[in-house]
Amino acid sequence: MPTVDNWQLGREMEYPYEGARPDDQWAGVFDLNKCIECQTCTLACKTTWTHGEGQEHMFWNNVETKPYGSHPVGWDKRTLEDLDPGDWEDGTYEGDTIFEANGTDWDDPENNPQESQQAAGELAGFFPGTDDWRYPNLGEDEIAGDSMESITHFDEETHPVWFFYLPRICNHCTYAACAGSCPVPAIYKREEDGIVLIDEDSCQAFQQCNEACPYKKAIFNPAESKSQKCIGCYTKTEQGKAPQCFENCLGKIRLHGYINPPEEADESDPMAEPTNPLDFVVHQKELAKPLYPQFGLEPNVYYVPPITAPTDYLSQMFGPGVEDAIATYRAMRNGDEPALKGLFKLMGSTEWSITAFEIDGDEAVGYYEGDEVGRVPITEPTAERDRYDEDEDVYRLDIT
Amino acid sequence: MSENTILGGPPNRATDATDEPETEPTPDPADLPGDAETAVHRSRLYSLLSLGFDRPGEDFEAARDEDAYAADLHASAAAIDPEIAAAAAAVTDALEGIDGDELHHQWAALFGVEEGVTVSPYELTYLPGPLMTNVRRLADIRGFYEAFDLSLADEGTDRGDHVCYLTEFLSALCLREASLRERGDDEGVAIVVDARRSFLEDHLGRWYWRLADEVGSHDDGTFYAALAELLAALVEHEIETLDLDPDWVPDDPEVTEWNEDVFGDAGRGCGGCGANVGDLG
Incomplete structure (x- = not known):
């Protein structure tokens, strides 16, 4: 049985192909505490890449409200229902991934995706139909938890009434199901940066990837009769620039860079020397978490969980360690994590990808391959005025 | 793509391709x-x-x-x-x-x-x-x-x-x-x-x-x-x-054509979110 090492699961897992990692792995961090669902990312992507005929339903970047939003309809819930609930034990996932749920023997030549031409059927999940793509704003701003009254006050750290916004793009997975299921194969992962691409000249419209990707980010274009997906804006990242959805994020929630597996992670201290920001947030601080790691794809977009949402829901979505991540985030807000605070101030401060950062006195400094590309104050200077202005005889509502 | 991994580059194109560079045919004056x-x-x-x-x-x-x-x-x-x-x-x-x-x-x-x-x-x-x-x-x-x-x-x-x-x-x-x-x-x-x-x-x-x-x-x-x-x-x-x-082009500017298949009755919006402009007022 071919097995690959999935560090997010804390164990090896089954996969149709042998494991191999790219030279660098494209990655992102999204701070869900800052997303306001303005959809600027969505439109930055749509107007750049998916404004053609046959792409009307296609959002390589979308933002949905959780828990009730989903595009396509029920993409996560339906796949989760296909997987038996699996426990995590000391950081190890003991349930089945989508590759394992049906007990497929990937060593059997008949099950080879190029031989069977229907590998997606061997994976847990579903094929999203036309109706599933019709409602990109389904569930938008719908609250979960208690009912909301005019006198409701939120005193608890976990809010009794809650929702949060989840921006989603292709995760450029280490063990991409789209690539792993393609019969041609027309989908591949670039060795230089790990970006997963569909070679449109080779695509023969089997649509196996549409079903296999549990995040539903490989999407069929009926006008071109080809499947298409997020390309990680490699035309920009090759020049050192962050992808469109990162650069245009108004909330400055996104950080683009490259991540290492844990055993190769940068263990430097950013208070003393330039450090890989992805490794710092994901591996050192364990603050940002992968989306549905139990699917088994080792996705490479990492989310800082929203600190006011219930942790049982967040744990299902982001795996173990959510409580610790929330505690770390609160510590950062309280000034106890200056390096993290500095890094989060760097997010959205530059159009460049950030491959290293360090703290320089009161400032955080971002680098792209050794060149300084961003410098921001960790604590922004503020001035406070008197509430009452004697000269004007007025009270100020805003004094900072 | 390599033999048994998803890592690699685009698959090989047409098998009958030759190494000779394509040359532009000389234009025919009749064209x-x-x-x-x-x-x-x-x-x-x-x-x-x-x-x-x-x-x-x-x-x-x-x-x-x-x-x-x-x-x-x-x-x-x-x-x-x-x-x-x-x-x-x-x-x-x-x-x-x-x-x-x-x-x-x-x-x-x-x-x-x-x-x-x-x-x-x-x-x-x-x-x-x-x-x-x-x-x-x-x-x-x-x-x-x-x-x-x-x-x-x-x-x-x-x-x-x-x-x-x-x-x-x-x-x-x-x-x-x-x-x-x-x-x-x-x-x-x-x-x-x-x-x-x-x-x-x-x-x-x-x-x-x-x-x-x-x-x-x-x-x-x-x-x-x-x-x-x-x-x-x-x-x-x-x-x-x-x-x-x-x-x-169609002789009716309101024609929805192909996008009807995708968005149904909400076919002719701006194309951004699927909403029908006519329903927003």
């Missing part, structure tokens, strides 16, 4: 209908059409001095085709005796913002599909301009899909064709003729007849109705000469 003289007249006719569809001003008044506009229109149309010449005669007849103020009034009633742009001179208006999709069309048009080192004037306030720009671009192509034919540059001629083919088939050739219908339905018998008919006669002649098969 390049026309001659230098006709190209000059065609260029002038497109240019006069562009000037005619523009908001009447000093340039048009100057062109009308000593009946130069009418004389040039006649001469160039007659050099191309009798039917075009007849259409040009209708234009000059309609222009006779109209002063600048009256002409401006006619123009404003049809194309001016003064009266809400009764007839749109913009290509995107006539194309099916959501606005988001049509941004690509606009980019394609601008790409044609840039490919020939042309750009919209800084002081211009119109979009690149305005009929004045489209005809002016075709005029520039025809003038280059004439110059290249004079120099015996078949390869150059092939490039500009191919561009004219593509531009007509992908853009003006798809909707010129809708413009003529719209102008005619609002303004029958006047200068602009005749001018739109002249444009139609010239483009139809071009389509026949160049053996084109443009995909005509």
Whole structure:
């Protein structure tokens, strides 16, 4: 049985192909505490890449409200229902991934995706139909938890009434199901940066990837009769620039860079020397978490969980360690994590990808391959005025 | 892709591909209908059409001095085709005796913002599909301009899909064709003729007849109705000469066509979120 090492699961897992990692792995961090669902990312992507005929339903970047939003309809819930609930034990996932749920023997030549031409059927999940793509704003701003009254006050750290916004793009997975299921194969992962691409000249419209990707980010274009997906804006990242959805994020929630597996992670201290920001947030601080790691794809977009949402829901979505991540985030807000605070101030401060950062006195400094590309104050200077202005005889509502 | 991993590059393309670089075939003069003289007249006719569809001003008044506009229109149309010449005669007849103020009034009633742009001179208006999709069309048009080192004037306030720009671009192509034919540059001629083919088939050739219908339905018998008919006669002649098969736009601007399949009844939105503009009010 071919097995690959999935560090997010804390164990090896089954996969149709042998494991191999790219030279660098494209990655992102999204701070869900800052997303306001303005959809600027969505439109930055749509107007750049998916404004053609046959792409009307296609959002390589979308933002949905959780828990009730989903595009396509029920993409996560339906796949989760296909997987038996699996426990995590000391950081190890003991349930089945989508590759394992049906007990497929990937060593059997008949099950080879190029031989069977229907590998997606061997994976847990579903094929999203036309109706599933019709409602990109389904569930938008719908609250979960208690009912909301005019006198409701939120005193608890976990809010009794809650929702949060989840921006989603292709995760450029280490063990991409789209690539792993393609019969041609027309989908591949670039060795230089790990970006997963569909070679449109080779695509023969089997649509196996549409079903296999549990995040539903490989999407069929009926006008071109080809499947298409997020390309990680490699035309920009090759020049050192962050992808469109990162650069245009108004909330400055996104950080683009490259991540290492844990055993190769940068263990430097950013208070003393330039450090890989992805490794710092994901591996050192364990603050940002992968989306549905139990699917088994080792996705490479990492989310800082929203600190006011219930942790049982967040744990299902982001795996173990959510409580610790929330505690770390609160510590950062309280000034106890200056390096993290500095890094989060760097997010959205530059159009460049950030491959290293360090703290320089009161400032955080971002680098792209050794060149300084961003410098921001960790604590922004503020001035406070008197509430009452004697000269004007007025009270100020805003004094900072 | 490597043997048994998803890492790698694009799969090998056609197995019968050879290492020999592809060479451009030598253009066959038979595929390049026309001659230098006709190209000059065609260029002038497109240019006069562009000037005619523009908001009447000093340039048009100057062109009308000593009946130069009418004389040039006649001469160039007659050099191309009798039917075009007849259409040009209708234009000059309609222009006779109209002063600048009256002409401006006619123009404003049809194309001016003064009266809400009764007839749109913009290509995107006539194309099916959501606005988001049509941004690509606009980019394609601008790409044609840039490919020939042309750009919209800084002081211009119109979009690149305005009929004045489209005809002016075709005029520039025809003038280059004439110059290249004079120099015996078949390869150059092939490039500009191919561009004219593509531009007509992908853009003006798809909707010129809708413009003529719209102008005619609002303004029958006047200068602009005749001018739109002249444009139609010239483009139809071009389509026949160049053996084109443009995909005509629908005759109903509200048609939803292919996007019905995706969004159902909410088919004609901007294309951004699937919402139907009509339901938002």
